[in-house]
Amino acid sequence: FQFLPRKFKIAITGSPNDRAVTKAHDIGLRMVRNPGGEPGFEVMVGGGLGRTPMIGMTVRDFLPEADLLPYVEAVLSVYNVLGRRDNKYKARIKITLHETGKDEITRMIEEEFLRLRPQFGGNDQKLLDDIREAFAPPAFRNAPIEAYDAFYTADPVFRAWADTNLTQHRNDQYAIVTVSLKAPGETPGDATSAQMRVIADLAETYGHSDLRISHEQNVILPHVHKSDLPALHAALVQAGLGTANVGLLSDIIACPGMDYCALATARSIPVAQELATHFEALKLEHEIGPLKIKISGCINACGHHHVGHIGILGLDRAGVENYQITLGGDGTEDAVIGEKTGPGFAYTEIVPAIERILRAYLGLRTEASETFLQAFKRVGMEPFKLALYESEGAQDAA
Numbered sequence: 001f002q003f004l005p006r007k008f009k010i011a012i013t014g015s016p017n018d019r020a021v022t023k024a025h026d027i028g029l030r031m032v033r034n035p036g037g038e039p040g041f042e043v044m045v046g047g048g049l050g051r052t053p054m055i056g057m058t059v060r061d062f063l064p065e066a067d068l069l070p071y072v073e074a075v076l077s078v079y080n081v082l083g084r085r086d087n088k089y090k091a092r093i094k095i096t097l098h099e100t101g102k103d104e105i106t107r108m109i110e111e112e113f114l115r116l117r118p119q120f121g122g123n124d125q126k127l128l129d130d131i132r133e134a135f136a137p138p139a140f141r142n143a144p145i146e147a148y149d150a151f152y153t154a155d156p157v158f159r160a161w162a163d164t165n166l167t168q169h170r171n172d173q174y175a176i177v178t179v180s181l182k183a184p185g186e187t188p189g190d191a192t193s194a195q196m197r198v199i200a201d202l203a204e205t206y207g208h209s210d211l212r213i214s215h216e217q218n219v220i221l222p223h224v225h226k227s228d229l230p231a232l233h234a235a236l237v238q239a240g241l242g243t244a245n246v247g248l249l250s251d252i253i254a255c256p257g258m259d260y261c262a263l264a265t266a267r268s269i270p271v272a273q274e275l276a277t278h279f280e281a282l283k284l285e286h287e288i289g290p291l292k293i294k295i296s297g298c299i300n301a302c303g304h305h306h307v308g309h310i311g312i313l314g315l316d317r318a319g320v321e322n323y324q325i326t327l328g329g330d331g332t333e334d335a336v337i338g339e340k341t342g343p344g345f346a347y348t349e350i351v352p353a354i355e356r357i358l359r360a361y362l363g364l365r366t367e368a369s370e371t372f373l374q375a376f377k378r379v380g381m382e383p384f385k386l387a388l389y390e391s392e393g394a395q396d397a398a
């Protein structure tokens, strides 16, 4: 597969909560169990973002774990044969699937899989065993967590961080820590070399020497004992890494955009910085609650704007930056491509436009626990369009 028609991306999630955007990848693999309790994969094919966003389709509801490598090879083989090489914009597997049809491509994959399966006589399972061993759970400590509970109750700064930046671990004494690289006003996803050294040291001291980088541009310490969390948090704060905003408005994904990328048609990073600082000044972030804003600096969609609850796409209109907004996108297990609101906004107008959308949301939600995405699904686009464009028209008229 050295000369596939174009690039090919595979995403895997081991959780019912899809945090890897599997439905927007060429192949998405979701670990599931069959009715007998055996582990395997749901296999999705043909997702992708870019200029032609598509949600992947399921070609196998349940693939036994032992069949994973031959099945993935079968998908790649079919793409290698059918994928278009005459037009680079149509060369991805999502277009192959769209043009061939799901039933036919599934038939071809299954046929190729049956042909390939006998060739996988055990080395692939050995490889999987080696990988499994490399990711074996660490030796978890058994220690009291009362100190954590007391600190959580006593310290509001720690509590705010714990509420947003910790995720439940399967071991009750442990937590999954997300170190936010989204301090308002800073470049989203950036860490200095000194900060990276601090995180590496903290992973060694408190995190079983394990850390991961998330596609949401943060750092994850997957196994931290709760009794270590106050000390970890204090060290993060000292290094400027204690921002308590994971999953909130300022936890924005922004691609490099015009600041660094030769393909960009507009800036992304400054838009993210201005949004984060503006809403920090308004003190509205916690009131607004869970929200994913994603920004791309061109149609290639590296910032995943199509699956942002609010997506922002920077375009070039006759030499001037213009930002198109999409609403209602979702990159989780319920993946949806966002809907365009209408005409785009100039650079200086994009932050006020997002504020109008969010004030409309605060006004129409039924209760504080109804998230932006839930409210959008309930009321649809119209109230947000009204908020966006009517007041703009009124300003123009004035």
Ligand code: SF4
Pocket (backbone or CB within 6 Å): 255, 256, 257, 258, 261, 262, 263, 264, 265, 296, 297, 298, 299, 300, 301, 302, 303
């Ligand atoms: S979306 Fe466009 S501007 Fe942003 S990183 Fe990708 S290619 Fe560059």
